[in-house]
Amino acid sequence: MILGIDTSGETCYIALIDQANSAVNCTQFNHNRQLIEQLPAYIDTFLAENNATLKDIECLVCGTGPGSFTGVRVGVMYAKTLAFALGKPVIGISSFDAAAYEDISINRAVVCTSKRNEVIAALYPAGSKQSLIGPIDVSTSAWDTWLREHLPGTERIIGQGIDGASLPIGNLALGACLLAEPLLAKGNFSDIDSLIPHYVATSPGGGM
Amino acid sequence: MIVLGIETSCDETACAIVQDGRKLLCTVVASQMEEHASYGGVVPELASRRHVELLIPVIRQALSEANLTLQDITAIGVTNRPGLLGALLVGVTSAKALGQALGIPVIPVHHIEAHLYANFITHPEMEFPATALVVSGGHTDLFDVESHGVYRLLGRTRDDAAGEAFDKCARLMGLPYPGGPSIQEAAKSGDPKAIAFPRALMPGTHAFSFSGLKTSVKYALAKPDCPPVPDVAASFQAAVVDVLVRKTIAAAKECGRTTVVLAGGVAANAALKVAMEDACSRRGMRCYIPPPSLCTDNAAMIATTASYHFMHRAIPGLDFAVIPSEPLSSHGI
Numbered sequence: 001m002i003l004g005i006d007t008s009g010e011t012c013y014i015a016l017i018d019q020a021n022s023a024v025n026c027t028q029f030n031h032n033r034q035l036i037e038q039l040p041a042y043i044d045t046f047l048a049e050n051n052a053t054l055k056d057i058e059c060l061v062c063g064t065g066p067g068s069f070t071g072v073r074v075g076v077m078y079a080k081t082l083a084f085a086l087g088k089p090v091i092g093i094s095s096f097d098a099a100a101y102e103d104i105s106i107n108r109a110v111v112c113t114s115k116r117n118e119v120i121a122a123l124y125p126a127g128s129k130q131s132l133i134g135p136i137d138v139s140t141s142a143w144d145t146w147l148r149e150h151l152p153g154t155e156r157i158i159g160q161g162i163d164g165a166s167l168p169i170g171n172l173a174l175g176a177c178l179l180a181e182p183l184l185a186k187g188n189f190s191d192i193d194s195l196i197p198h199y200v201a202t203s204p205g206g207g208m
Numbered sequence: 209m210i211v212l213g214i215e216t217s218c219d220e221t222a223c224a225i226v227q228d229g230r231k232l233l234c235t236v237v238a239s240q241m242e243e244h245a246s247y248g249g250v251v252p253e254l255a256s257r258r259h260v261e262l263l264i265p266v267i268r269q270a271l272s273e274a275n276l277t278l279q280d281i282t283a284i285g286v287t288n289r290p291g292l293l294g295a296l297l298v299g300v301t302s303a304k305a306l307g308q309a310l311g312i313p314v315i316p317v318h319h320i321e322a323h324l325y326a327n328f329i330t331h332p333e334m335e336f337p338a339t340a341l342v343v344s345g346g347h348t349d350l351f352d353v354e355s356h357g358v359y360r361l362l363g364r365t366r367d368d369a370a371g372e373a374f375d376k377c378a379r380l381m382g383l384p385y386p387g388g389p390s391i392q393e394a395a396k397s398g399d400p401k402a403i404a405f406p407r408a409l410m411p412g413t414h415a416f417s418f419s420g421l422k423t424s425v426k427y428a429l430a431k432p433d434c435p436p437v438p439d440v441a442a443s444f445q446a447a448v449v450d451v452l453v454r455k456t457i458a459a460a461k462e463c464g465r466t467t468v469v470l471a472g473g474v475a476a477n478a479a480l481k482v483a484m485e486d487a488c489s490r491r492g493m494r495c496y497i498p499p500p501s502l503c504t505d506n507a508a509m510i511a512t513t514a515s516y517h518f519m520h521r522a523i524p525g526l527d528f529a530v531i532p533s534e535p536l537s538s539h540g541i
Contacts, residue, residue, distance in 0.1 A: 036301050080264060
């Protein structure tokens with residue numbers, strides 16, 4: 001079984017893929033800034049509902065952002081410590097790639113709000129699991145030009161509008177698990193120690 | 209009973225393993241100090257990022273040094289208060305995941321209580337009641353400790369913590385961050401009586417104040433006839449030590465205690481240790497100070513405190529929160 005979590009936004013997404021039984025289950029909850037208080041119990045309950053325990057997990061998958069610094073940090077640290085303690089591999093997947101994976105048949109933009117007058121954005125051409133450009137900071141005033149220049153004919157914006165509006169988004173943990181499956185099959189895991197959140201803004205300390 | 213402690217409340221990523229409460233099996237501290245030094249203080253976001261990278265390697269190293277596996281661990285202790293929110297979150301998240309994966313309890317620990325408990329590792333004979341001074345970059349707190357878990361705050365600093373005064377005055381003197389070790393080093397060749405810096409004794413209270421001292425250092429340095437930096441450093445250090453010792457002894461006498469306990473990063477200062485031990489011995493009081501490595505932030509003190517809680521208190525669930533600011537109060541073990 002593969003257990004995935006994504007905590008890059010206000011919603012915590014959890015997914016479980018049971019490859020042996022071709023079963024997929026997902027859940028989500030709004031953590032209301034109490035993520036670390038609630039996450040362990042949600043995981044326990046979710047696993048129990050699916051007749052599983054942590055011992056059944058073969059691989060941990062986590063969204064690495066970009067998103068809320070604190071939120072992503074909790075998800076990444078939680079997943080990599082579970083992997084360390086269970087002696088199982090962990091795979092980190094970009095939360096943007098996971099969001100874009102919902103429908104790869106069209107041109108997509110994934111957007112999340114960042115600093116004032118800026119968004120973090122990535123563009124995904126139809127048929128591609130990987131971004132053509134981004135995630136990078138884009139000024140909201142230059143948005144139309146930037147989009148037209150890099151991916152004309154973008155049919156869908158996922159995540160947030162450049163005005164900060166919430167737009168439909170799928171279960172990010174499920175997207176991450178589906179993207180991780182081929183990597184798991186190839187044994188292409190993340191290194192537990194070097195798995196870190198994807199920070200778009202550089203640290204006040206200068207480095208990433 | 210083997211307890212693994214995790215500490216990430218500020219800029220040290222630390223893990224330690226303690227057996228049966230007082231026997232230290234290993235302690236590992238990965239300090240980010242040099243990285244923060246170029247900014248003259250701790251940068252919270254940078255500290256949080258480094259904890260994410262360092263914590264698991266540090267835990268792995270601790271297990272390796274103690275020649276144990278995770279399966280040997282009875283319980284996890286972790287600092288959940290007070291400290292930098294983002295930094296605390298990394299340790300708490302990891303501790304909860306460990307506890308959940310291993311099916312063992314996770315015990316939230318108050319950082320200041322843990323500083324006091326550091327003394328039990330090197331002074332197993334130590335017992336409460338005591339008068340306790342926790343003195344660091346973030347705290348200058350004087351407590352009356354009646355017994356395990358029964359704390360009465362007598363007074364604290366009204367402005368800068370003592371360690372903060374060391375950092376700020378070191379900067380004024382052109383000495384590197386962190387100020388504690390660099391002022392101590394500079395003071396070695398200085399005359400502590402060169403400048404009679406003011407002692408804010410705050411009569412009638414157990415409160416402290418160090419901001420006036422900082423201003424005096426600034427003015428002294430601006431004078432054309434200011435003595436050399438080692439003299440300023442030695443005189444500054446003498447003023448801080450004098451206040452800390454006099455107020456701690458006064459509190460112990462008032463509370464009728466014969467044991468004095470020091471803890472926190474500033475307790476690593478050699479001049480403070482000598483002066484406090486001397487003052488206590490002249491009055492027939494016992495004085496306990498951890499070795500410098502257990503004064504500064506470490507996880508051994510977290511593991512030891514968690515061991516006491518594990519033995520004497522109800523074990524909380526995994527839903528406990530991270531609390532950036534909370535004074536140490538009695539919980540009655």
